[in-house]
Amino acid sequence: MNIGEVAERAGLPAKTIRYYEDIKLIRPARDGNGYRAFSETDLHKLTFLSRARALGFTIENCRALLALWEDQSRASSDVKRIAGEHLDEIDRKIADLQSMRDTLGELVRDCAGDGRPDCPILTGLGKPRS
Amino acid sequence: MNIGEVAERAGLPAKTIRYYEDIKLIRPARDGNGYRAFSETDLHKLTFLSRARALGFTIENCRALLALWEDQSRASSDVKRIAGEHLDEIDRKIADLQSMRDTLGELVRDCAGDGRPDCPILTGLGKPRS
DNA sequence: GGTTGACCTTCCAGTAGCTGGAAGCACCAT
DNA sequence: ATGGTGCTTCCAGCTACTGGAAGGTCAACC
Numbered sequence: 001m002n003i004g005e006v007a008e009r010a011g012l013p014a015k016t017i018r019y020y021e022d023i024k025l026i027r028p029a030r031d032g033n034g035y036r037a038f039s040e041t042d043l044h045k046l047t048f049l050s051r052a053r054a055l056g057f058t059i060e061n062c063r064a065l066l067a068l069w070e071d072q073s074r075a076s077s078d079v080k081r082i083a084g085e086h087l088d089e090i091d092r093k094i095a096d097l098q099s100m101r102d103t104l105g106e107l108v109r110d111c112a113g114d115g116r117p118d119c120p121i122l123t124g125l126g127k128p129r130s
Numbered sequence: 131m132n133i134g135e136v137a138e139r140a141g142l143p144a145k146t147i148r149y150y151e152d153i154k155l156i157r158p159a160r161d162g163n164g165y166r167a168f169s170e171t172d173l174h175k176l177t178f179l180s181r182a183r184a185l186g187f188t189i190e191n192c193r194a195l196l197a198l199w200e201d202q203s204r205a206s207s208d209v210k211r212i213a214g215e216h217l218d219e220i221d222r223k224i225a226d227l228q229s230m231r232d233t234l235g236e237l238v239r240d241c242a243g244d245g246r247p248d249c250p251i252l253t254g255l256g257k258p259r260s
Numbered sequence: 261g262g263t264t265g266a267c268c269t270t271c272c273a274g275t276a277g278c279t280g281g282a283a284g285c286a287c288c289a290t
Numbered sequence: 291a292t293g294g295t296g297c298t299t300c301c302a303g304c305t306a307c308t309g310g311a312a313g314g315t316c317a318a319c320c
Binding site for chain 1: 141174177178181182184185186195198199201202203204205206207209210211213214216217220221223224227228230231233234235237238241242243244245246247248249251252254255256257258
């Protein structure tokens with residue numbers, strides 16, 4: 001398989017796949033002409049990466065997960081720990097965004113949004129953090 | 131005011147303040163010794179930036195907001211539009227994270243997390259995006 | 261007057277995870 | 291032979307800082 005096909009099937013840009021090879025997440029073989037030759041296993045790994053990245057795992061976590069995926073004698077507890085920590089991270093991010101949303105939502109709500117210069121958003125932003 | 135004091139009072143690292151000068155968000159005066167000399171207005175701007183960044187506005191949005199803040203003849207509708215768009219952006223991010231959370235939460239829930247290698251998280255990540 | 265230590269300066273490099281673009285082969289169809 | 295598409299490498303840039311080195315300045319203490 002050439003990079004175009006594998007990109008299509010894994011749902012990743014070719015550029016990203018080359019980058020993943022660069023940072024050694026995958027090590028595809030090469031054809032005589034210098035083209036990358038992807039195996040079914042490579043495709044599977046890339047699909048895995050595509051999914052994991054879409055779920056917000058960092059590249060380094062992806063690397064760890066991929067290593068576990070390849071290790072037939074892994075303990076599922078190791079996987080669960082990484083995923084669980086990431087879940088907590090996501091929860092923290094959601095909470096942060098919620099709190100931003102609440103604060104900003106208030107400011108926007110209180111702003112007349114007309115032609116006059118008075119604006120509670122600007123006033124609110126000028127005050128030290130509460 | 132030197133950078134240390136203003137950093138303390140605005141709640142920003144000195145490094146960040148130097149960076150903000152670099153990208154021309156602020157233009158503090160200089161003392162004879164080469165030290166930056168911050169005015170009360172500079173402090174106010176930095177407090178503004180600190181708050182706006184904490185609410186997730188991009189630097190470029192901060193620049194626009196700061197310009198409006200300085201423009202006595204602004205229309206509050208301009209401010210409200212920027213803030214409203216950012217609010218939508220935050221909502222989109224929250225929705226994305228929620229959907230990640232849901233998917234990942236299911237996988238984690240279904241994983242035994244013991245010493246055995248079988249792991250629905252790894253299996254789930256290997257499948258194409260649903 | 262000398263010395264310490266805190267504070268300030270600039271400049272360079274690195275972070276995460278790609279993405280865009282240039283220059284140049286390879287392959288296939290006409 | 292020619293045109294178009296796809297592949298290759300390499301270099302630069304994105305966001306918003308952050309760390310660190312090398313060196314100047316200031317105030318205090320002995």
